[in-house]
Amino acid sequence: MAKVLVIGGGGREHAICYKFNQSPLVDKVFVAPGNPGMSDVATLVNISGNDFDKLIKFAKKEKIDLTFVGPEIPLCLGIVDKFEKEGLRVFGPSEKAARLEGSKVFSKMMMEKYNIPTAKHKSFDNYEDALLYLDKQKAPIVIKADGLAAGKGVIIANTLEEAKKSLMMIMVENQFENAGNKVVIEEFLEGEEFSLLAFVNHDLVIPMQLAQDHKRAYDNDEGFNTGGMGAYTPMSHISDEILNETMEKIMKPMANAMIEEGCPFVGILYGGCMLTENGVKTIEFNVRFGDPETEVILPALENDLYQVIIDVLDKKEVSLKWSDKSYCGVVLASNGYPNLYQKGYEIEGLENVQTLVFHMGTAIKNNKLVTSGGRVLFVVGVGDDLKQAQENAYKEIPKIKCDNLFYRKDIGNKGL
Structure with a gap:
């Protein structure tokens, strides 16, 4: 019987613990730091998700068989490299591979280099240059802070005036601190958004069922962008043909691109996509389970999550089974x-x-x-x-x- 350590403390991690707890192969689920709502499915461990030394010490002491990292911050800080160096089994991308989410500029460079469809864009590390470029664009337009900003670093500006204010806020007033040292300015895409998450190990890419997140704070997609205000799955109005196009043009090419770049991806690869009149385009990549998509996707998954992850780590083909609900x-x-x-x-x-x-x-x-x-x-x-x-x-x-x-x-x- 296995012992599992989940790192993180939000709704996503609650859903991950809930799923691991259902596994007949798992004897004990620990979560660090967790939250009180999870205590029925996991044992809470009072260690921050960013305190790698204490987490490693705990994993060794408790003889943890698998560590699953929920949030992006520890992944981008290199938790997987540290755990692997200590001989501990962990599921998630290396620090280098986590740049796909940790840097919007790196992510866009990868999409451009490997011809992965995305919005027209330009990256800047200088406010004046970005402002000059903005002057020549049309609204609506999208401004993205380069680094991690808890899902709030993407601003859809409906006027150029609003875009300039956002640029000032990010690059001059440092609203997102160092995350805003660079920005990506990109065209506004219209269409239907969807999230395609996959279990990945190098060139093994196993897609999950599609889900749709709702980013804006208020009804009718009004208000600020948030980390996500709700989700549903499956998306029965998006065809298998579209799913296959997304796999062949976006997900598999990115997995292969990461191998080419010498930082192969292991973990959950999240493609934030949009179905436009010109086909499927990539909005963003994340390097972990989406929050809140996880909270609907994992209850719908009928497989044993522990078994799936062990098989993916062992590079075995996995057939995912989904509820008909x-x-x-x-x-x-x-x-x-x-x-x-x-x-x-x-x-x-x-x-x-x-x-x-x-x-x-x-x-x-x-x-x-x-x-x-x-x-x-x-x-x-x-x-x-x-x-x-x-x-x-x-x-x-x-x-x-x-x-x-x-x-x-x-x-x-x-x-x-």
Whole structure:
């Protein structure tokens, strides 16, 4: 029987622990640092996900068989290299391979070099040059901070005035600190967004079922970009033909490109894609499970997650099996998110909810469950079709009592 260590503390990691906990091959699931909502599926370990030395010491002491890294920050800081150097089995990309997410400039360079379809773009490390370039463009236009910004470093500007303000905010006012030292300015693509995640080991690329995230804070895709306000799977209106095109033009070419560049990819490769009138284009690559897509994809996966990962690490072909149900999940976020918000509001009523709930940002304070993040809870509805899954999610949400939460009322509408 195996022992698994999951690194991270949000809704994505709760879903990963939930899935590992179902495995007959897994004896014990640890999560560092985790959050209180996960205690029914994992043992919480009070170590930060960025404290590599303590995590390695813990993994050795507990004789951990597999470490699974959830968030992008430890991956981009090289946690996998450190674990492997100590002879520990870990699933995730090396520091060099994690640049696909850690640097938008590197990611775009790779897409350009290997002819992977994406938006027209230009990268800048100088504010004045970027401003001159912007003057010659048309709105809407997209400005992306080069580094990690918790899903908030992408700004879709509807006017050039707005684009210039965003550029000033990123490059001069340093809103995202060093993440904004460079920017990518790219054309605004129109079409339907979807997320294709895959288990990858070098040239072995095993796609998961498609999911759709909802990035904007408010209904009808209004408000700021967030880390994601809800997701659903499957996307029955995107054909197998489109899925195959995405695999052949985007996912497999990038896996092969990483081998060519001497930094082969191992882990979860996430293709954020858009179906445009000119075919499928890449919006971005991430190097880990998407959050919140994971919270609907993993409940839909019928395979044993531990077995899948061990097989992928051993470079064995894996056939993924999916539930015939639909899954629709809604984020409950702190008022003010993705900008300033307050924490510490009591959450009640979870014991009355008759469906899956993953904890994204909760804590225990004075023996009470309280909010402790921008995104707080994720409620998943399951149904025979998307409409029923959506209804089952939304009918449970009012049972959760908290004075400081909001949520979108239209998650899943695009798939209906």
